Amino acid sequence: METISFGTDGWRATLEEFTAPRVRMVGQAVATYLADEGLEGPVAVGYDAREGSRGFAEDLTRVLCSNGFDVVLSERDRPTPLVAHAILERDLAGGLVITASHNPPEYNGVKFIPADGAPALPAVTDAIADRLADPDPLPKSEHGTVREVDFADPHADAALELVESVTGSADLSELGVAYDAMHGSGRDTTDALLERAGATLERFRCERDPEFGGGSPEPAAENLAALIETVTNDETDVDLGIANDGDADRLAVVTPDRGYLDENLFFAALYDYLLENASGPAIRTVSTTYLIDRVAEAHGETVHEVPVGFKWVAEAMADHDALVGGEESGGFTVRGHVREKDGVLLALLAATMHADEPIDARVDRLLSEHGTVVQDKISVDCPDSEKSRVVAELEDVIPETVSGTAVEDVNTADGFKLLLADGSWLLVRPSGTEPVLRVYAEAADEERVRELLEAGKDLVEPLV
Incomplete structure (x- = not known):
């Protein structure tokens, strides 16, 4: 039990510590917590593309079912935000995701998402940690059921509807997009959504590789050389580059002029774009640029600063009815969507923004107006x-x-x-x-x- 601790975004550890018995203890703790809170609905279980993630997800499923909960299990590895969306869409009691996000392949992790679809706050994770115990199954006659489902289509429907409502259109038929899944669970999800909106796709690392090509599925500039080369090459038909991390809750954007676009600059451009058709404050973490504040001031809006960790962004978005929330590490969401960072939705939104006006041009204008950052x-x-x-x-x-x-x-x-x-x-x-x-x-x-x-x-x- 001392080995299991919940940090900024769940419990992550190397596979020496992240073992099936400990995962089952987390499953039991969540089952006990949900029962103590009087939450009796089904529970979602998802997982990423790592070696063993499906098996760990099945461990969680068995423990939850043996405690009387029905489980909605993802039919394959899918991005974390799809699980969060499924919780809200299906009115579930909560969800668990087996993922270590951008960490190298020798890591895995588990995170709990409450019924509101937002990241769990410390009061919740502390309550779960206090209930860590070996599985304590009910009689078989009281066990729940398991149903495997596809989380992708409902999320894609919601993403398209939201972007169309915010921007007026999600037509990408004139846009060429290079997409790098980094061998993670964004493959066949983010690219499929962009293609459904009409974009012409060039794919990179869209095959599952539990070892992530021998590196970490972290969409940093040094890990995206091929994508950057393609987008910045004048001889290609690619207008924009998008990459996701291992569980596709974050994204990186690559533009023709700048190459890898600093996430702070993307956040400022995104907020400026959204304010063309909507209003509302922005939520940013303490490590995120003050350029967001300057954009807000220019539009007569405000910014609320929170500690690092998307759980604090999500909480503040609800408290302030914020238009957008984000952090400098590439995690964002917008009003009207699940209050969890979503690199799939944001890929569609970034492409839509670029189709309306090149992101480079918008960033140039913002820096000219507000100063270089x-x-x-x-x-x-x-x-x-x-x-x-x-x-x-x-x-x-x-x-x-x-x-x-x-x-x-x-x-x-x-x-x-x-x-x-x-x-x-x-x-x-x-x-x-x-x-x-x-x-x-x-x-x-x-x-x-x-x-x-x-x-x-x-x-x-x-x-x-």
Whole structure:
């Protein structure tokens, strides 16, 4: 039980720790929690493309059924947001997904999604952790049933309807899109949705490979060389590139002029685009660009900042009836959809936005109006057991200046965010998914960002 802990987005671990008996304990804990809460409806179970994920999903299914719950089991690996959508669409008691998202193949994980389809808040995951136990089956006469279903078509229907309602059209018939599934569960889902909207598709890594080609299914620039080369090549008929991470809850966008598009810039462009036909605030995490705030101000809107973790974005979206919510790591959702990050829906929305006006042109206009913004991050190795101590000790060593610029304010919503007199900022916070501390910086140019990141690294490393 001590091995199982729920971080930013569920429990993830290497396969040495992520074992079938422990997965069954999580299944029992969820079953007990749902019963204690009086939730008697069916439960969704989904899984990603990793080796063993289907087997772990079947373990969860057996435990839930033996506790009297009917289970709606995905017929194949599908993106996490499809499970979240199925929970709302089918009015389920909740759902479980076997996935380690972007982590390398030697990892797996499990996350619980409550009945509202949004990520579970700590009160819920703490309650589940308190109930970890070996399976305690009911008599066979009280066992639930299992039904395998396709989560893809209902989600695609909803995505098309939402984008059409927001933008007026989801016609991609004039658009060529290169799509990279990174061997993950976005294959035959994201590309199928784009094709259904009329786009001409060129596919990369759309075959299942549980080893992800020997790397991690993380849609970072260094992992998308072929996609970037295709989109930026003037001799191809591709207008836009899209990539998903392993469970397709996040996306990366590649444009002809910029290549890999910084997720912060995409967020700003997306919010600006949505505000053409709708209104409402944006929710961003503490690590996400202040360019979102400048776009909001230009439209007479507001921005609400939350700690890192999409559960906080989702909660704030409900509290503020927000138009869009997102984070700098490429996770977004919009009003009217499930309050879970959805790289499938956002692929359709990004392509629709690009079909209306090239994303590069919109970004150029925003930077011309609001000033250049550059952001980057690095990681400093830190064991999970030491993170709390290091962050606590940081409070005593916060400097009055960083790289020669005064610290005007310190935001402690998630780690320590140092707001500097020149408008730049430096953030240090513990990762919720890996044994590292994240150091983020934002400034007006790349050289300044590098200086700030180096200063942040120098601040943290002596404490680890």
